[in-house]
Amino acid sequence: MEITFLGTGVAIPQRNRVQSGVLVRLEEKPLLIDCGSGVLSRFPEAGVSHTEVDTVLLSHLHLDHVADLLPLIKANWLRGSTSMKVYGPEGTEEWFSKVLDAYEYLQEEVDVDVIELSPGKEFTPDGFDCEISCMAAAHSVPTLAYRVTGEDGEFVYSGDTEPSREIMGLAADADLLIHECSFPSGMKVTNHTTPGTLAGLLEESGIEIGSICLTHFYPEMQGHEKETVNRLKRYFEGEVILAEDLMKLEL
Ligand SMILES: [Zn+2]
Numbered sequence: 001m002e003i004t005f006l007g008t009g010v011a012i013p014q015r016n017r018v019q020s021g022v023l024v025r026l027e028e029k030p031l032l033i034d035c036g037s038g039v040l041s042r043f044p045e046a047g048v049s050h051t052e053v054d055t056v057l058l059s060h061l062h063l064d065h066v067a068d069l070l071p072l073i074k075a076n077w078l079r080g081s082t083s084m085k086v087y088g089p090e091g092t093e094e095w096f097s098k099v100l101d102a103y104e105y106l107q108e109e110v111d112v113d114v115i116e117l118s119p120g121k122e123f124t125p126d127g128f129d130c131e132i133s134c135m136a137a138a139h140s141v142p143t144l145a146y147r148v149t150g151e152d153g154e155f156v157y158s159g160d161t162e163p164s165r166e167i168m169g170l171a172a173d174a175d176l177l178i179h180e181c182s183f184p185s186g187m188k189v190t191n192h193t194t195p196g197t198l199a200g201l202l203e204e205s206g207i208e209i210g211s212i213c214l215t216h217f218y219p220e221m222q223g224h225e226k227e228t229v230n231r232l233k234r235y236f237e238g239e240v241i242l243a244e245d246l247m248k249l250e251l
């Protein structure tokens, strides 16, 4: 399983970080998790054709996670790929139909199947050899964290969240936890994670995880890289990785 970080940023524009998007290659077919602004333009940079993507998981509907979904669907249509399956939390169907409503010509051309998931749901998307389960994250809108189990290993993607016991439970014994880390330690934040709040919950939960990769960085995180890794290493024996756009991890 190969994981490519297409975007590791947030709603505020930053040099070298576009908004959220993670591409997972399970055997042949890639699965895209989140599709924020800038993610589509990362496809050629990652050496992947966007037309290969016909399945997208959305963690939630904030713009920094969905802004490039319709542009991806349009780009695929222009290249002859018209079908897409979009999985997301409660509200995804209404959101997507409103967005598509604004582009009448596309409605006739594309075949988009939107599937809403409830926390706790387990499923295998069509054409994939993996199991996916989801759990509610602790964010300001309905948000899902995903656990993807393939032949070579398993990882959890937290989505946007405060550190949560449920997500720690979902991540127990996973090879990799991809967790958001929006702001540096010491900042008072809600709906998001700092290295300090994540470290606290890791210590409390005592779960085994192979490695942790942090992503979803606000500009405020710049200059706090070393202390972030050190903070987590106090409570965690595995590798702590800070994601960068176009970085690849193998499981
Ligand atoms: Zn976000």
Ligand SMILES: [Zn+2]
Binding pocket: 060, 062, 139, 160
């Ligand atoms: Zn969000």
